[in-house]
Amino acid sequence: MRRSEFDRAVADEFGGAYGAVVTADLGLSGMGGRTATEAIADGEAPRAVWTALCEAADVPPERRYGVGRLEPRS
Structure with missing residues (x-):
């Protein structure tokens, strides 16, 4: 997964504004308590x-x- 794919995944799952809050504020136990950002x-x-x-x-x-991921070009 590339960073751009991560950003799209966050936006698709959480929405633009809420996705920014989730990545900046939610401590992740799988990342040692760090936020996604x-x-x-x-x-x-x-x-x-x-x-x-x-x-x-x-x-x-x-x-x-x-x-x-972006859909493959046709």
Whole structure:
């Protein structure tokens, strides 16, 4: 997962404004209590941060994988 895919996944799951709040304010136990914003700034892989964010926010498993990708061009 690229950073741009992470950003799209957050926006799709949480919405633009709320997604910004969630990534900036929610401490992730899977990231040592850091927020998603802090973890990414520290160099954590966006996929690992996305997984930790999904676990912390109780995102159902069916909405965790493959999100954030653009549809293939036709």
